[in-house]
Amino acid sequence: MKFNLKHSPQRHRDTEKIKPKNLGNRYANLCSFFRSPLCLCVSVVKRFCLSLALLLLAIPAHATLNVFACEPEWAALTQELAGDQVSLYTATSALQDPHRIEARPSLIAQARRANLVVCTGAELEVAWLPVVLRESGNNTVLPGSDGYFEASQFVTMLEVPTRLDRGEGDVHALGNPHIQTDPRNFLPVAEALGKRLAQLDPGNAAHYQQRLAAFNRQWHTAIAKWEAQAAPLRGISVVVQHKGFPYLSHWLGLNEVVALEPKPGLEPSGAYLAQVLDTLQRQPARMVLRAAYQNARPAKWVAERASIAAVELPYTVGGSDKAKDLYGLFDDTIARLLAGLQ
Numbered sequence: 001m002k003f004n005l006k007h008s009p010q011r012h013r014d015t016e017k018i019k020p021k022n023l024g025n026r027y028a029n030l031c032s033f034f035r036s037p038l039c040l041c042v043s044v045v046k047r048f049c050l051s052l053a054l055l056l057l058a059i060p061a062h063a064t065l066n067v068f069a070c071e072p073e074w075a076a077l078t079q080e081l082a083g084d085q086v087s088l089y090t091a092t093s094a095l096q097d098p099h100r101i102e103a104r105p106s107l108i109a110q111a112r113r114a115n116l117v118v119c120t121g122a123e124l125e126v127a128w129l130p131v132v133l134r135e136s137g138n139n140t141v142l143p144g145s146d147g148y149f150e151a152s153q154f155v156t157m158l159e160v161p162t163r164l165d166r167g168e169g170d171v172h173a174l175g176n177p178h179i180q181t182d183p184r185n186f187l188p189v190a191e192a193l194g195k196r197l198a199q200l201d202p203g204n205a206a207h208y209q210q211r212l213a214a215f216n217r218q219w220h221t222a223i224a225k226w227e228a229q230a231a232p233l234r235g236i237s238v239v240v241q242h243k244g245f246p247y248l249s250h251w252l253g254l255n256e257v258v259a260l261e262p263k264p265g266l267e268p269s270g271a272y273l274a275q276v277l278d279t280l281q282r283q284p285a286r287m288v289l290r291a292a293y294q295n296a297r298p299a300k301w302v303a304e305r306a307s308i309a310a311v312e313l314p315y316t317v318g319g320s321d322k323a324k325d326l327y328g329l330f331d332d333t334i335a336r337l338l339a340g341l342q
């Protein structure tokens with residue numbers, strides 16, 4: 001951003017010369033004498049101008065795209081690929097259930113100013129995103145337009161139902177939407193997202209390309225490190241609270257024995273948890289996994305009675321103190337799983 005205000009010191013001195021020296025003092029004296037509404041008005045306008053100037057200084061000079069991310073992991077990936085070239089808004093936090101949030105007016109206002117909406121898709125946000133996008137009146141971010149991006153379209157989906165029965169709980173026609181628990185899924189998503197950013201902001205295409213290449217290199221190295229660290233987890237049996245970990249289990253070779261939710265999205269009853277304990281007697285597991293946003297009680301109840309570890313996983317960026325970015329998310333996930341083996 002270039003400022004074309006001719007603000008040379010010479011010019012400034014010129015205006016100083018023209019200005020009567022004691023005008024400021026005279027104005028202040030008049031104001032204190034009359035305390036008139038006009039004086040008050042002038043001072044409010046002065047303050048407003050100052051605030052506006054400070055606000056303009058606070059806006060990054062190069063932010064060209066407003067990105068609305070449905071979940072923290074996509075905000076974090078966009079940040080990796082765009083740096084400070086975008087202004088980011090994240091609709092959900094790691095401590096919220098992304099299946100169910102309210103289509104609040106603040107979300108609608110953010111969608112209205114967005115140039116790009118980046119979400120998981122595969123029906124994860126079906127309860128709130130369609131309402132938010134419709135109410136925003138922003139046609140450039142509706143599904144099918146260049147301003148709408150679904151990460152799940154670029155990965156191989158697991159648990160795609162052969163028969164769709166909504167009576168079976170939160171079953172998604174396109175497969176399990178919790179793709180962010182396998183770091184390998186970020187590679188094809190990053191590739192597609194990098195291209196989309198360049199398409200929407202062609203002036204910075206080289207910048208996005210460069211950052212994408214850097215992310216690819218670092219992410220491949222990180223995956224190799226995590227896989228080496230996670231070797232002791234291969235073949236370990238686990239209980240999951242919600243069917244939210246199939247991609248993690250597939251990646252690390254965990255064996256999911258049973259889920260604590262009788263149907264996806266349904267809180268377990270005491271009777272159902274007793275059944276889970278029965279199952280665990282026949283098929284023992286080493287730990288119960290749950291996401292940071294989920295109720296801790298069912299997992300703790302089962303873990304205590306089965307004498308196994310209850311492991312809380314960050315699940316996404318911000319889900320633990322250490323999960324500050326995508327790298328921290330998987331560093332902490334592996335560390336917590338390994339601690340669960342102790």
Ligand SMILES: [Zn+2]
Nearest residue numbers: 170178243244
């Ligand atoms: Zn789910």
